[in-house]
Amino acid sequence: MRRTAAAVFRKDVLVELRSRALLTRVVPFAVLVLVLFAIALDSEPLVLRAGAGLVWMTTLFSALVVVQRSFEVERRDGALDVLKTLGVDGAALFVGKAAALIVQLLALVVVLLAGAVVLYGVNVEPSALVLLVTTAVLGSCGLGLVGTLYGGLVSGTSSRDTLLPLLLMPVTAPVLIGATRATESAFGGDVTDATTAWAWVGLLAVFCVLFAVAGAMSFGPLLDSDS
């Protein structure tokens, strides 16, 4: 399983590095959304208050593009069908694809957090860095795991582009809420105290474990169902 997952991860990262879709399409889109939110809200206290939520909402929107791109690469020349014919372990395939997606999302979150510091003027105390890093990692994991599972689910359907947001957004609500609350605390807002923030981080961790297990168990049968 480890060998297959590593091969799929390497392949997905290499495809991304060659296509530069994250760098040339997703990151500019995400930064633009962040800027437009700031212009639309047009109030420093409001932007500071909403900064964490804007970062994670933007990450969620961008994740849709990244997930669609990840499965488009598999679908374009029937690569996913070939992988099915190989009898590749579905759990390993899930782990490999999810890991590649998580790395991309994490890179995006880092850019957006830096963007929030620059554009919204949020202040991150050194003591809050551990909380912020943990939240970024777990938030990216949550979105990457759910994205891979639902991306695989809709990849064989003709209305996948519409279905993916409809299915993904409600399920990722716990990630959005948990990551926003924890990030708010790290940003120094007085809405969420540190203890409560770590409780939200705990929720993120539970969510990740649940979807890692669910994805690993169901990804193979899910892909096979449209053979």
Place this chain on the structure above:
Amino acid sequence: MVDVRDAVVAMGGFPALAGATLDVREGDIVVLAGPNGAGKTTLLRLCAGLVTPVRGSAQVFGLDVAEQRDAVRRRVGFLGHANGLYGELTTRENVAFHAALVGASNDEVDAALQRMNLAGRAADVTVARLSAGQRRRCALANIVVRRAGLWLLDEPHAGLDSDARAELDETLLSARRSGATIVLASHDLERLGNLRPRIVRIQSGIVVSDTAAGASTTGVAP
């Protein structure tokens, strides 16, 4: 090697195979011929363990495709209409990916590329820049590196010009000399003369004739 008996396969409630029987021996090159919708692709997919029969039986390498599906899939190489390649990766990287999935070595990757006449410059070009014939051969190199003993190819000559077709025929003959058994679906019987295949004709999901290898294909309507 392949033993399909009275197999019925339903696709969306419609019987794509309606009691097909096929027996393939080691070293055969078998062409499945027939009009569109006859069941050629479904029969290939059945042999690849991608669909299971609702009636009848199908065994590949002595393994039941319904009961031992993953084991069957690991031993056959199936190539559908698409090549299953990643355009952003080079030829070598595509083959190396398949090699990594099955635990094959770098030497086996080099050997597969050599065998498909893709060594040298073509190995380090991204697949998106290859010709249609080269992409097809790259897909076949993936089958080679997986050490598949049974090649199941759906219309492998489709979209290729006459030179690429001839190259592909050479590749298939070379694969047979190396011990592979090949079953392919094709409309274009008249251009398969070089392969001197056994021709199995399918109509409405049933095998209606079986012509021995080397018999003339001239004048046979697809």
